[in-house]
Amino acid sequence: MQSSEVFVGSIDQGTTSTRFLIINRDGAPVASHQVEFGQIYPHPGWHEHDPLELVESVETCIAGAVEFFESQGFSRTSIACVGITNQRETTIVWDHETGEPLYNAIVWTDTRSQAIVAELKSRPGASKLQSLCGLPLSTYSSATKLLWMLEHVPRVREAFERGTLAFGTVDAWLVYRLNGGPDANVFVSDSTNASRTMFVNLETLRYDDSLLDFFGIKGKLHLPRIVPSSDSSAYGVIASGTLARAPIMGCLGDQSAALVGQKGFSPGMAKNTYGTGCFLLYNVGEKPVFSKHGLLTTVAYHFGGKPVYALEGSIAVAGSGVKFLQDNLSFFQNSREVNDLAVTVEDNGGCVFVTAFSGLFAPYWIDDAKGTIFGITQFTQKGHIARATLEATCFQTKAILDAMEKDSGSALTELAVDGGMSNSDLAMQTQADLISIPVYRPKMRETTALGAAIAAGLAAGIWRNFAELRDINRAGGTVFEPQVTREESTAKFEQWEKAVRMSKGWVSSANDRNQDGDKQVGLGMTTAATESLLTSAVKSSVNGILPEQREQRDTSTLNSVPLVSELVTKGNLQPKVSVTTHAMANKDDDRDRDWDLASHIKTPFITVSSDLDEADEEDLFLELRKVEILQKLKRLRKMKLSYY
Numbered sequence: 001m002q003s004s005e006v007f008v009g010s011i012d013q014g015t016t017s018t019r020f021l022i023i024n025r026d027g028a029p030v031a032s033h034q035v036e037f038g039q040i041y042p043h044p045g046w047h048e049h050d051p052l053e054l055v056e057s058v059e060t061c062i063a064g065a066v067e068f069f070e071s072q073g074f075s076r077t078s079i080a081c082v083g084i085t086n087q088r089e090t091t092i093v094w095d096h097e098t099g100e101p102l103y104n105a106i107v108w109t110d111t112r113s114q115a116i117v118a119e120l121k122s123r124p125g126a127s128k129l130q131s132l133c134g135l136p137l138s139t140y141s142s143a144t145k146l147l148w149m150l151e152h153v154p155r156v157r158e159a160f161e162r163g164t165l166a167f168g169t170v171d172a173w174l175v176y177r178l179n180g181g182p183d184a185n186v187f188v189s190d191s192t193n194a195s196r197t198m199f200v201n202l203e204t205l206r207y208d209d210s211l212l213d214f215f216g217i218k219g220k221l222h223l224p225r226i227v228p229s230s231d232s233s234a235y236g237v238i239a240s241g242t243l244a245r246a247p248i249m250g251c252l253g254d255q256s257a258a259l260v261g262q263k264g265f266s267p268g269m270a271k272n273t274y275g276t277g278c279f280l281l282y283n284v285g286e287k288p289v290f291s292k293h294g295l296l297t298t299v300a301y302h303f304g305g306k307p308v309y310a311l312e313g314s315i316a317v318a319g320s321g322v323k324f325l326q327d328n329l330s331f332f333q334n335s336r337e338v339n340d341l342a343v344t345v346e347d348n349g350g351c352v353f354v355t356a357f358s359g360l361f362a363p364y365w366i367d368d369a370k371g372t373i374f375g376i377t378q379f380t381q382k383g384h385i386a387r388a389t390l391e392a393t394c395f396q397t398k399a400i401l402d403a404m405e406k407d408s409g410s411a412l413t414e415l416a417v418d419g420g421m422s423n424s425d426l427a428m429q430t431q432a433d434l435i436s437i438p439v440y441r442p443k444m445r446e447t448t449a450l451g452a453a454i455a456a457g458l459a460a461g462i463w464r465n466f467a468e469l470r471d472i473n474r475a476g477g478t479v480f481e482p483q484v485t486r487e488e489s490t491a492k493f494e495q496w497e498k499a500v501r502m503s504k505g506w507v508s509s510a511n512d513r514n515q516d517g518d519k520q521v522g523l524g525m526t527t528a529a530t531e532s533l534l535t536s537a538v539k540s541s542v543n544g545i546l547p548e549q550r551e552q553r554d555t556s557t558l559n560s561v562p563l564v565s566e567l568v569t570k571g572n573l574q575p576k577v578s579v580t581t582h583a584m585a586n587k588d589d590d591r592d593r594d595w596d597l598a599s600h601i602k603t604p605f606i607t608v609s610s611d612l613d614e615a616d617e618e619d620l621f622l623e624l625r626k627v628e629i630l631q632k633l634k635r636l637r638k639m640k641l642s643y644y
């Protein structure tokens with residue numbers, strides 16, 4: 001067989017669609033098939049996929065692409081190996097013995113674990129997590145999604161107690177099922193996907209006992225074995241169907257795959273992928289770099305030998321903002337039309353759209369932001385909103401690049417882009433204008449699928465080294481040069497930052513979060529967890545008083561701390577805690593609004609009452625977070641604990 005007749009299959013299991021591409025040795029797709037699958041939104045902020053439908057979508061795509069491939073005179077036997085790339089963090093649990101899923105996949109965008117996150121943040125050791133696993137505590141990672149399932153889904157809890165619960169990200173699930181499930185029991189996850197769970201130590205690329213302990217799952221569930229992203233035997237073979245017996249030899253989380261597909265193999269190279277979300281990965285080499293400016297640390301790829309790391313800026317909403325205009329607001333029939341609509345107007349007409357549908361991710365990490373459009377007037381047209389939607393991702397990319405520059409000490413000279421939304425010329429021109437460097441868009445934009453093919457192809461010996469990949473997908477790209485002055489882009493960016501500040505804190509009560517009245521959306525904490533949170537928050541609040549003021553406190557105040565704990569322990573008197581300013585003490589209705597004026601807070605009170613009902617739990621929790629915020633602001637001057 002001629003080397004040019006060898007092909008690699010690439011499964012790209014994304015957030016909104018699945019594709020299978022058959023790629024030749026020059027990196028060009030010769031056949032592909034794509035299907036969309038169900039997006040399940042059971043409640044506001046929830047987002048699920050059916051795990052079995054994900055597998056079916058893969059099988060459908062393989063069948064479709066191979067059918068076309070063979071219609072062109074090729075044979076499926078020339079597909080030497082298969083690579084997999086996938087949406088990351090999305091969490092799937094199944095029964096280890098039967099291979100059956102026990103709940104829908106909770107998608108990376110899902111924010112239902114907000115209360116769990118807030119509770120975890122109050123636990124000892126929480127502040128050290130990121131330096132071990134590279135990720136901040138947020139609703140984004142798999143860990144908090146798994147904890148939510150353990151707390152709220154009896155079947156999952158029972159399997160956990162029985163010792164039959166298997167946990168995996170989408171890569172692990174697909175590999176397991178494609179290999180035939182429990183019979184073959186190929187249960188592995190590649191390093192890039194595993195590094196998104198919060199369970200893995202970034203330096204060792206092994207599960208870290210202290211992390212598993214922190215989340216309370218040590219030794220209690222089946223976790224996939226972590227293997228390199230390119231491996232000729234670890235991923236097994238496809239058990240049945242169109243490509244039965246084809247070996248799987250590569251696997252990468254989709255953002256890592258895009259970096260590989262863009263051939264970002266040297267430190268200092270970066271790519272930005274505008275898919276459902278948008279993710280900027282910056283290669284930092286063989287040592288992880290931990291961000292001080294809101295970025296994540298992740299495994300870029302691990303092709304045997306030393307892993308390569310990246311700094312990552314994650315944006316939750318990019319193409320999904322465009323899809324929102326299409327599906328929810330009926331602005332157009334197909335996402336590609338957003339560009340045409342946006343160019344019907346000269347500029348955003350004063351509209352700024354903070355597309356915080358899942359809160360805001362990097363570099364802001366604001367859980368309680370909600371999507372907000374500022375600057376609407378009678379003049380506003382659909383075109384302005386379309387433009388503002390595209391701009392939202394570009395602004396966040398600018399914020400991420402600024403953070404990256406601070407963390408890395410060097411500035412990018414060009415940004416390589418890909419992903420669905422990068423097809424919009426207007427979006428890419430806007431991006432270049434805002435970051436004041438050229439934006440490079442390759443001709444073939446299926447770089448994610450190409451990356452997975454490269455991972456598999458390297459293991460299969462189709463390519464022997466990075467040098468052989470050099471000319472792949474190089475010709476015919478587009479460069480967008482900045483066309484506005486830095487002053488103009490800075491002024492626009494300042495307006496965006498103002499809009500971000502103003503979008504904060506919208507989620508402020510149980511009703512806002514729980515419009516469907518489903519009890520499961522509530523605080524989701526056991527009495528023991530509430531107790532420990534409450535006690536530690538109140539204790540640390542009292543400890544947060546400046547030393548000289550602590551001495552002045554009468555002992556009854558300090559003695560009341562254990563009393564709070566006792567009230568909860570007894571169970572019959574659940575305390576309600578509220579924090580308010582001196583000035584606002586008698587104006588409860590205005591409290592939340594005035595709380596935002598944090599700069600005016602001089603005299604916070606913690607008020608504890610004994611009439612907490614279930615609906616109050618969420619409020620209680622938010623109040624405790626405010627205590628934390630107060631401490632961070634270091635504005636504590638004087639504190640009183642009182643009971644009523």
Ligand SMILES: Nc1ncnc2c1ncn2[C@@H]1O[C@H](COP(=O)(O)OP(=O)(O)O)[C@@H](O)[C@H]1O
Nearest residue numbers: 014015016275276319320335336419420421423
């Ligand atoms: N021409 C286009 N202009 C703007 N957005 C687009 C365009 N084509 C697709 N999109 C958006 O890109 C997203 C799909 O991109 P893709 O890279 O396939 O994402 P994923 O891998 O997350 O499924 C969709 O959310 C869609 O709205």
Ligand SMILES: O=P(O)(O)OC[C@H](O)CO
Nearest residue numbers: 014015087088275276277
């Ligand atoms: O579906 P995408 O391409 O937006 O990527 C999803 C990411 O992997 C989530 O971390």
